[in-house]
Amino acid sequence: MNDSTVNLSETTETVSSARILVVDDDRLNRMKMRKAVQHLGHRVDVAENGVEALEALNSTPYDVVLLDIIMPEMDGFDVLAEMKKHDEMRDVPVIVISALDDETESVVKAIELGAEDFLPKSFDPVLLRARVGASLTKKRFRDQEKEYFGRIERLTVAAEILESGRFNPESLDLEDLAQKNDPLGRLAAVFRGMAAEIYQRELKLKRAIQTLQGTFLVLAVGLVWGLTPALSRMASGLGSQPLGLAIWVNGIAAVFCLSIAAYRGKIPRLNFKEFMFFVYWAIIAGILQRMTTFVATEHVEAAMLSLVVTLQGFMVFAFAAITGMERASPRRLIGLIVGLVGVSLVLYTRFDGTNGAQNAWLLFALLLPLLFAVEAIVLAGKRPENIDIFASVGLMMAFSAIMLTPWAYFSGDLLSLGPQVGRLEFLVVLMGIVAASSLLLAFHLIATAGAVFYSQSAYAMTIAGVVWGMLLLSEELSFLAWGAFAIIVVGMYLVEPKANDEELVIKRSFNDRN
Amino acid sequence: MTSEFVIDRAALQRLLDVIGGDPEDLAELLEEFEDATPKTLQKMEAAAGSGDLDALRISTHSLKSNGRDFGATALAQLCEALEYDCRDGTVDDPVKRVAAIAVELDRARSALAIVSKEHE
Numbered sequence A: 001m002n003d004s005t006v007n008l009s010e011t012t013e014t015v016s017s018a019r020i021l022v023v024d025d026d027r028l029n030r031m032k033m034r035k036a037v038q039h040l041g042h043r044v045d046v047a048e049n050g051v052e053a054l055e056a057l058n059s060t061p062y063d064v065v066l067l068d069i070i071m072p073e074m075d076g077f078d079v080l081a082e083m084k085k086h087d088e089m090r091d092v093p094v095i096v097i098s099a100l101d102d103e104t105e106s107v108v109k110a111i112e113l114g115a116e117d118f119l120p121k122s123f124d125p126v127l128l129r130a131r132v133g134a135s136l137t138k139k140r141f142r143d144q145e146k147e148y149f150g151r152i153e154r155l156t157v158a159a160e161i162l163e164s165g166r167f168n169p170e171s172l173d174l175e176d177l178a179q180k181n182d183p184l185g186r187l188a189a190v191f192r193g194m195a196a197e198i199y200q201r202e203l204k205l206k207r208a209i210q211t212l213q214g215t216f217l218v219l220a221v222g223l224v225w226g227l228t229p230a231l232s233r234m235a236s237g238l239g240s241q242p243l244g245l246a247i248w249v250n251g252i253a254a255v256f257c258l259s260i261a262a263y264r265g266k267i268p269r270l271n272f273k274e275f276m277f278f279v280y281w282a283i284i285a286g287i288l289q290r291m292t293t294f295v296a297t298e299h300v301e302a303a304m305l306s307l308v309v310t311l312q313g314f315m316v317f318a319f320a321a322i323t324g325m326e327r328a329s330p331r332r333l334i335g336l337i338v339g340l341v342g343v344s345l346v347l348y349t350r351f352d353g354t355n356g357a358q359n360a361w362l363l364f365a366l367l368l369p370l371l372f373a374v375e376a377i378v379l380a381g382k383r384p385e386n387i388d389i390f391a392s393v394g395l396m397m398a399f400s401a402i403m404l405t406p407w408a409y410f411s412g413d414l415l416s417l418g419p420q421v422g423r424l425e426f427l428v429v430l431m432g433i434v435a436a437s438s439l440l441l442a443f444h445l446i447a448t449a450g451a452v453f454y455s456q457s458a459y460a461m462t463i464a465g466v467v468w469g470m471l472l473l474s475e476e477l478s479f480l481a482w483g484a485f486a487i488i489v490v491g492m493y494l495v496e497p498k499a500n501d502e503e504l505v506i507k508r509s510f511n512d513r514n
Numbered sequence B: 001m002t003s004e005f006v007i008d009r010a011a012l013q014r015l016l017d018v019i020g021g022d023p024e025d026l027a028e029l030l031e032e033f034e035d036a037t038p039k040t041l042q043k044m045e046a047a048a049g050s051g052d053l054d055a056l057r058i059s060t061h062s063l064k065s066n067g068r069d070f071g072a073t074a075l076a077q078l079c080e081a082l083e084y085d086c087r088d089g090t091v092d093d094p095v096k097r098v099a100a101i102a103v104e105l106d107r108a109r110s111a112l113a114i115v116s117k118e119h120e
Helices: A002-016 A027-039 A050-059 A076-085 A104-112 A125-163 A175-179 A183-237 A242-263 A272-299 A302-309 A312-323 A330-348 A356-365 A367-382 A389-411 A423-449 A457-473 A480-495 B009-018 B023-050 B053-069 B073-088 B094-119
Strands: A019-023 A043-047 A064-068 A094-098 A117-120
Touching: A019 A027, A019 A050, A027 A043, A027 A064, A027 A125, A027 B009, A027 B023, A027 B053, A043 A050, A050 A064, A050 A076, A064 A076, A064 A125, A076 A094, A076 A104, A094 A104, A094 A125, A104 A117, A117 A125, A125 A175, A125 A183, A125 B009, A175 A183, A183 A242, A183 A423, A183 A457, A183 A480, A242 A272, A242 A389, A242 A423, A272 A302, A272 A356, A272 A367, A272 A389, A302 A330, A302 A356, A302 A367, A302 A457, A312 A330, A312 A367, A312 A457, A330 A457, A330 A480, A356 A367, A367 A423, A389 A423, A457 A480, B009 B023, B009 B053, B023 B053, B023 B094, B053 B073, B053 B094, B073 B094
Parallel strands: A019 A043, A019 A064, A064 A094, A094 A117
Antiparallel strands: none
16 A cells, blocks of 8 residues: 555656756755755756766756856856757756846846756745746657657658558558557548558459459460360370470470570570579479379379379468468468369269279379479479579470480480471471460469469369360360369469569559649 | 854755755755865965966855855855956955955854754
8 A cells, every 4th residue: 555655656756857967067056956956856967067068968868957157168158059059959948057146147148048047046946946847848848849740740751651652551650650649649540540441452452453363374374284285195196206296395495485585685694503493493394294294194094193183282282381481371272172173073074983903003193293383382482583484484495305305315206307397397386385385374373473373273274175175186075164164263263372572552643743 | 253143044044945954965065065165265265376367256156156055145245246356357466355255264164063063
């Protein structure tokens, strides 16, 4: 009970308690002033001369200075004049201590130099209390005013930031201002709240557009990529070996992409690290994926293989969840599952249940989505961003064509084409352009929407493969394919492209002031 | 002459009020007066001897305000007169003037010593 009373009185004292500097060259006077000011409940520091006073003022924010005029060397006038030169001292009120009798002149001079008030040397305690109190009140009012103006300035800065189109509440930096419960604080809160609302709305719109763009890109990748199996089947019908064909296709794609890069003047000079990136990429995409595909297609039914390949989405998602590379939310996972349901639906009708021996090969086939997932993750996280997209794809294609050549040579699978342009030659060029286009789209999609969203292109690819098969090879198309297609799009809506880190800048009509 | 005539009791009471009314604080200040004023006087004597009127003015000013605070009215008046003469440059014999102040200071110190004892 007693303790709390003591604490209460201490708090009230600190609220009104000020920090006061007494400047006097006479020790006895300093003692007197210290006791007098302490008695008023303030904290006191003393300085013996002008230089000491300025040093103290420089290092401590005082509320009032009690300044003796007559001092040796640097007198009170000098201290006043010096204080006015420094921003941090200018506003500290000074009460000049002066023997009043014959010194009206010096009091006038002191006040002209900026002193707030004066006190006769032999003052009354009531007078001291009144003068110090008045100065403190003025000082506190001034401080409040300064703080208020500071806040208005910050609001103005925030308004300018808004005007430049940056509505993100964080960049407005009004958090602490909006907490204050006074008119200006409420204004800041309203300001901030409205900006946040607009920002959220624009952010939603931007996400919707991104999702739409991403979805179209995924469908495009799928459609273009889905052409490959149909074209391959046509090519093998014309008597070509897959390996020899791959070298030509990759080579043509490389020439196609590198020509465009050269035309754009963007052929890069690779450093060792970048060179190795393209080598690894070519090993993953050009050799390992191709070898696995060859082996798997021989032992696993095509529809089942397509289904297995779509698992890459879940693999990328798991990797993103573990490493934090991308947001891994339940919503995105559900989106991937919805897509898988769609694909399973269309493949369901094509399963050939008689082949029981393929179970062991199914495990092997899992390598394929894993390789695709690794490729997507490596492209998302490690691609050299300074290198042009056409040059990147072209280099990878060129490297993989070079790596495949010795293998084809030793297995006798080298395919000779030309010089006359027949059906096969035409088909190979078309396949090269298709391969280049699908990789370019994929590369762009990974860069803008992220690896998880991109991995859904496996779904689109499967569906598209079915569609192209029908169009080019007159294969039978189940109406289920169309339903599956719709389900996959729903899945894409749920997965959403990865969120962009950069701040959204909103273009507004009032931005242009000229 | 008794302390009653040398020391203005009202001034001393005002000093006590200013520092918060604690007699112990006043005793402390009286002790400091005992200790400090002879030093100030020495400075005055030195300045008077060398004819440094500015230094004389400043130390006389200090003694004047000390005298006023402690109710040594006569001392304060002598100091004030000398301070103004220093400022105006109209001091004929500074050494003699300081000597007169020394006598008055002595008187004030003795009177204050008695007051001091009263307070104990």
